[in-house]
Amino acid sequence: MDVTRRDFLKISGAATAGLMLGSVFDLMPIKAYATANPPEWDTVVASICPYCGCGCGVLVGSDSGGLITYVQGDPDHPINQGALCSKGAASVQLCTVDGQVNPERVQQPLRRSPGSSTWTPIDWNTAMTEIAGLIKAEREANLQKMGDAGVGEDESTYVNRLETIAALGTAKDTNEECYLFTKLMRALGIVYLEHCARV
Numbered sequence: 739m740d741v742t743r744r745d746f747l748k749i750s751g752a753a754t755a756g757l758m759l760g761s762v763f764d765l766m767p768i769k770a771y772a773t774a775n776p777p778e779w780d781t782v783v784a785s786i787c788p789y790c791g792c793g794c795g796v797l798v799g800s801d802s803g804g805l806i807t808y809v810q811g812d813p814d815h816p817i818n819q820g821a822l823c824s825k826g827a828a829s830v831q832l833c834t835v836d837g838q839v840n841p842e843r844v845q846q847p848l849r850r851s852p853g854s855s856t857w858t859p860i861d862w863n864t865a866m867t868e869i870a871g872l873i874k875a876e877r878e879a880n881l882q883k884m885g886d887a888g889v890g891e892d893e894s895t896y897v898n899r900l901e902t903i904a905a906l907g908t909a910k911d912t913n914e915e916c917y918l919f920t921k922l923m924r925a926l927g928i929v930y931l932e933h934c935a936r937v
């Protein structure tokens with residue numbers, strides 16, 4: 739459908755009217771409920787929502803047993819100023835459901851073997867050792883020679899370039915952690931780097 743300039747102005751006007759109507763909704767019942775049901779926590783720490791690259795600030799409250807009881811937007815955080823989207827607002831369920839530790843929460847590494855459809859829990863030492871071994875084997879098998887990398891004809895000298903591993907960073911990391919992650923990957927010769935905020 740072709741939209742003329744006149745159509746565009748009509749649509750924009752309708753959208754603006756809708757927004758203005760929204761501003762007269764009565765938020766008092768919601769405010770009253772929030773006032774009558776304040777968060778219950780013994781300790782609270784400031785953290786960052788792990789879900790996306792916006793990096794909203796959250797306040798995470800927990801009871802005396804360490805169980806997380808509440809997550810809310812941090813009003814002092816410069817990015818979200820107390821607001822959270824639905825994902826961030828529901829993030830308490832990462833840890834706690836109905837006052838109990840979420841039984842679905844993954845608390846240790848899981849391995850799915852090639853061709854398998856099931857995940858097997860493994861301990862951290864096993865996971866780190868296996869990952870390190872796989873990276874080492876991949877470098878030994880596929881680290882590029884100068885000729886492969888298009889920097890001359892020399893087929894006997896390696897360059898630190900590995901195209902068979904890709905690395906995906908996370909919005910949960912700080913700038914400094916992302917910097918260290920990038921440094922490590924570059925040291926391994928990995929050239930395919932991405933970040934979930936760009937995917």
Ligand code: SF4
Nearest residue numbers: 787789790794823826
């Ligand atoms: S609260 Fe929503 S917008 Fe903010 S970081 Fe979390 S997922 Fe992203």
